[in-house]
Amino acid sequence: DADVTQTPRNRITKTGKRIMLECSQTKGHDRMYWYRQDPGLGLRLIYYSFDVKDINKGEISDGYSVSRQAQAKFSLSLESAIPNQTALYFCATSDPGTGYKETQYFGPGTRLLVL
Amino acid sequence: EDKVVQSPLSLVVHEGDTVTLNCSYEVTNFRSLLWYKQEKKAPTFLFMLTSSGIEKKSGRLSSILDKKELFSILNITATQTGDSAIYLCAVAPGTASKLTFGTGTRLQVTL
Numbered sequence: 001d002a003d004v005t006q007t008p009r010n011r012i013t014k015t016g017k018r019i020m021l022e023c024s025q026t027k028g029h030d031r032m033y034w035y036r037q038d039p040g041l042g043l044r045l046i047y048y049s050f051d052v053k054d055i056n057k058g059e060i061s062d063g064y065s066v067s068r069q070a071q072a073k074f075s076l077s078l079e080s081a082i083p084n085q086t087a088l089y090f091c092a093t094s095d096p097g098t099g100y101k102e103t104q105y106f107g108p109g110t111r112l113l114v115l
Numbered sequence: 116e117d118k119v120v121q122s123p124l125s126l127v128v129h130e131g132d133t134v135t136l137n138c139s140y141e142v143t144n145f146r147s148l149l150w151y152k153q154e155k156k157a158p159t160f161l162f163m164l165t166s167s168g169i170e171k172k173s174g175r176l177s178s179i180l181d182k183k184e185l186f187s188i189l190n191i192t193a194t195q196t197g198d199s200a201i202y203l204c205a206v207a208p209g210t211a212s213k214l215t216f217g218t219g220t221r222l223q224v225t226l
Binding site for chain 2: 042108
């Protein structure tokens with residue numbers, strides 16, 4: 001079983017709709033992240049959470065919100081989707097308790113198309 | 116603002132060739148540099164480098180860091196078609212686990 005899972009894997013939605021992308025992990029990591037990937041722009045950080053009570057904005061948080069429901073779950077919401085939010089979205093985790101705390105483990109990604 | 120620049124952007128080689136991928140960076144209070152391989156979807160971790168001049172090696176892949184000149188290289192020897200992927204470089208600052216990624220190098224290995 002995958003350690004980091006994302007649902008849905010693919011989603012098509014219309015402009016103005018609210019959608020939620022979910023991430024779950026069984027790695028027991030405290031730190032979780034949401035990235036988006038666009039061609040030519042690489043991975044950009046949207047939000048990150050160092051524990052259940054700690055939520056931080058990344059480089060490109062406008063138009064997004066997150067919820068850390070539990071150590072294992074971190075959801076990303078688009079309150080009113082717009083076409084330029086069409087991208088590949090990744091969730092990742094890391095463990096601050098080891099010497100390799102910068103190593104992030106990625107989920108399989110969610111491909112989102114906003115029409 | 117932290118910055119990571121990778122070169123070349125894309126590369127096509129023949130199976131058996133050796134390739135060198137480059138990553139230069141600017142980061143406040145550098146802690147580490149990481150390399151990832153991204154084939155179809157999720158990136159997978161390759162190496163983490165924290166000290167200059169110490170080569171990390173895994174099979175045909177190796178990487179080294181130069182903290183004075185602010186760059187790292189990833190070498191792949193005797194390339195195989197299975198090495199075709201996007202290779203991502205990322206840097207971590209000293210205070211947190213936030214990574215700043217480069218745009219990646221797309222490597223295609225042909226027969």
